[in-house]
Amino acid sequence: MTKLIGLPGVLLALATPALAAETDWPAFGHDHSNRNFSGLTQIDRSTVARLRPAWIFQTGVTGYFQAQPIMVDGALYLSTTQNNVAALDAKTGKVLWTYVHKPRTDKIFGPPSNRGVAVANGLVYEATMDGRLIALDSKTGKVVFDKEAVRPEEGETETASGLADKLGGKPVQGSSRLGFKMPPLVVDGLVIVGVTGAGYGLHVEDAKGGLDGGAVVGIEGGYGRRGWLAAYDARTGEERWRWYVTPSEGWEGGFVDKTADGMPLHRDTAAEKAAAEANRDAWRVGGGSLWMTPAYDPSLGLLYLGTGNPAPQNFGLTRPGDNLYTMCLVALDIHTGKLRWYFQQVPHDEWGYDVAAPPFLFDGPNGTKAVASASKTGWIYVHDRTDGRLIERSEPLLAQKNLFVPPSAEGTVVAPGPLGAVSWPPTAYDGHLAYVQVRHGATTYTVNSVPAGPGRPEIRFTETGGAKGEPSFSTLTAVDLTSGGKIAWSVKSGSRLSGGTLATAGGLVFSGEEDGHLDAHDAATGETLWRFQCGAGISGPAMTYAIDGRQYLAVASGGSSYTQASGFGTGDSLVVFALPE
Template sequence: MHSRRAWRRGLQGVCAVAVACVAQSFAITPHAGARDMTATRLLNADAEPDNWLHHHQNYAGHRFGNLTQITAANVRTLKLSAMILLAGQTPAEGGRQRTTRLEGTPIAEDGFVYVTDGWGALYKIDLRSGRRADFVWKMDPRIDKVWAGDVACCGVNNRGAALWKDQVVSIALDGRMFAVNKESGQVTWERTVADPSIAETLTAAPLVVGDLAIVGPAGAEFGIRGWLEATDLNTGNAAWRTYTIPAKGEPGNETWADPYNAWETGGASIWVTGTYDPVAKLMYWGTGNPAPQIDAEYRPGDNLFTDSLLALDPATGKIKWYFQYTPNDPFDYDEVAEHTLIDIDVGGQMRGLVTHVARNGFFYGFDRVSGEFVYAKQYPNLVTWTDGIDPKSGKPLAYNPRTALQQYNPGSVPRRGVVGVFCPALPGGKNWEPSTYSRTLRTVFTPSTEGCSAFVAQNEGHFEGKLGGTFKKRTMWDGRAAAPATTQRPLAQTGYSINALDPRSGQLKTKVMQETKTWGLVATAGGVVFGGNQLGDFSAFDARTLSTLWTFNVGTPIQAPPMTFAVNGHQYVAIMAGGTAGPAQRMIRSSTQFFTPSNYVFFFSL
């Protein structure tokens, strides 16, 4: 391990060493120089509906395609226009994580598309011809795949890149950030942001605000202490870092009421891109679960700022306000997923809300300036860990602020030697897979998992200092074991759904059950919602009824959200696909056992 860390330290400057990162260009038709991505363009991304300029489409996180060429009336004639195979699926022989899955959202600008594979290779693709997809260049970060795959807690993933001036800002699994010239694919600079030697990895697309690129690490399951860090894009240097768990002497550290400094390995990772309100000058990020996941007895107290919404000043990283969804979480209900900003009438008053489809089974709304709680409404069929949410505080009704160890509803909390059965299941009502907000219908559309989990908490002991480094323990530090079959109570059958939610009230409007899990959605002004699943089905749904209008099977699992853009007046819907089908998918459709791990980007049009 020492030799690998030394090798990495030698790559922290400009990418001058040949093995550090390689840009490969391909012969293509010459084109005029690309426009710079200015701060003004990023602020006004909705004014460019032909482009998809942010990870979440705009700073507000709407993931909405304001294009009307593809409609509910004509989507049945949608066809595959182009596809392209990425190179990142080469197995890392001998590693714990040997292959990738694609979870990214493409960025589209003026007919060019920027995508990443799971290891962090960055590709520029030319769609201008309307006949095919052509590679322009590829930037390969040349990471040590065996090592990085071993360090990664939860898969070889990369959710995308960002644009700034004439650069594409990207990350790699091994903790590096890159500024890559948009025209040539050459690396302008790279820096090490996360430290994989202590189990930190990077999987989230950076959020660019002004001249800062902001990102946080994955790794709570290996016992990291989470943080959010800004990089000055002009210099490639760190601008600020804010830890998501307070240190000794800082406000909030008292919520870690153990005698052995569990806060040092307490989790609260950040692995999904945040949102930003330029008027309030606040950005909104969700934090991950406490560590260990299930054994709350190891870490008594509310465990701030795990499972929380943080509103921060992007210039300084200072936390302006916060809200914790599930204190002393024993269910793995991390809340890293998107926090969507919506201006809407609530009870006859226009409100600027930050909303969140939470893993714990509720759809929340808050005033995004003050943090005032507005509503929380259940959206999965079954929630058993609490009987609801307090309408004044926003806290679970089963929450007791006077105890360090939350009991929640009887029988729901896993304890050491005691089975806990809780709904939603451990993957949550919704995990990281993004929802979408239709600005035309004023509706939030979200996928959901309908089910329950049963676990026993497991005391895995205290790790002196930081957990990472030696990686003698190759399994997750999750503090859980499966409930013995002899003691496990019957669980509700797991199902999957797509839901329409009303951001005025938080209420569920429509629920339509699905064959399997949908991995993120995009709504369009044409009245269509798109999403894909691990069976390889890419589908279009009627935004008013959620009935299925069209399906195309791509022949490989989909675990990424779609997006839409236009080139020369022609609307496309794009989806990345790659990975493997799980046991649940093989039970539904046996042919998925023959899916070969692959990395494709598919483009559909009329």
């Protein structure tokens, strides 16, 4: 449901720089609109076939290398898994300085990945998996401040080891440990960053160790944390405001039976209401991770961000209600953090459909100032960014099956599964088409239980698993957001797509595959014009910049769970391309 909360009735144009003059890549997504678009044209349809590596930087740290580099004034800034940071000469790859992170705890959420830094005010800002906000001098790498925002293990309830015997001996892993993955946003003297891990909870490992694509099990009970976004003073690191995803009042919402765009939810709201009194404090561990960097409209003073799934994940009876403001696109006041409006894509989620992809801003239909959100459910939603009004919903990006049908004892096959359609990798937009990496696949959601034993009640949980006979593949899909959200073209990839997309004024779209290929597509048709094997899976977004009249293209090559499961290792390389001189 869309709700407008106290937004002043002012509509001003979003300031957009002249793209043709851009050479730097000064922020995640290129600028605060999050469009992942560059006006550079040296590498174009006619020249891309000659693209080749100009230099390669090896970090020495292998793993989930998901960061998008930042380039400012001839220096390239890059974070690695394990939260190390390097500053490189963007023309030659020469190391200018490095920062080696020393975590204060190894109790973090998930793989130790980091998705990028922010550069402003002569500082490099990084938010770390062990819950710290760090500022480094951009010229020397010296630590200017190091603030602990949260201890990942604070507020844990029962540990994974304490549950193993209760779930029939099945190995249990994970917990709701808070830390940071997203690249910070620096605006108006503030550093904006939000936590992940809030809605993760505990889950039962599958045979592959619980890697993505394997079983994720939501266990009933208080296994979650409150997600939050906070603003910190860009000079000192002191906290200025904090917004919690799960409110203490009104978390239950209206017990709606349809989504805001009219899709039936198949909910047993009578059972939820009956359970409400016994679970009135569920918001305290209600989840709502924040996966990616917000977009920002300076004319309205509003931040736009997507929120994650409620906790306990995939099991809804102990969290009755709509579980506000999880699974939402929200707008917050930059100065106070107060909620201005929200649109909940999936009330009372039981499928893992986080609003994970970073929203992006653009000039919408009929002159509207729009914000778009690509969803795991399989649509791109377009809203008026002043009040959240839904302007349009795109055509489905994939074949949907049993959408919003709840888990069952017999097993419910639902498509898409919890990895998407569209997960956290960013969408590129060139002023006409939005380019998204779409994962096609189904998941079986099964409600299971462990009988009551001495001193403990029955434990219920939802298991996720494969869906035999259902297709599984990825497409790069272009969606026309100027004509009702129609699909312009869609091409199937050779392996699973990850990392997001980059569009350029050279008529190109760059997209990474988890088998290690970086691909260049014709933006008008989807035709593959160039491919390069980077040596390890691409799991972060590419970017581009120019120095001394030469355009460069950079992408991290670090591998992924897909490459590991397929027998391939991880990598540690930043690969930088250019045309021959």
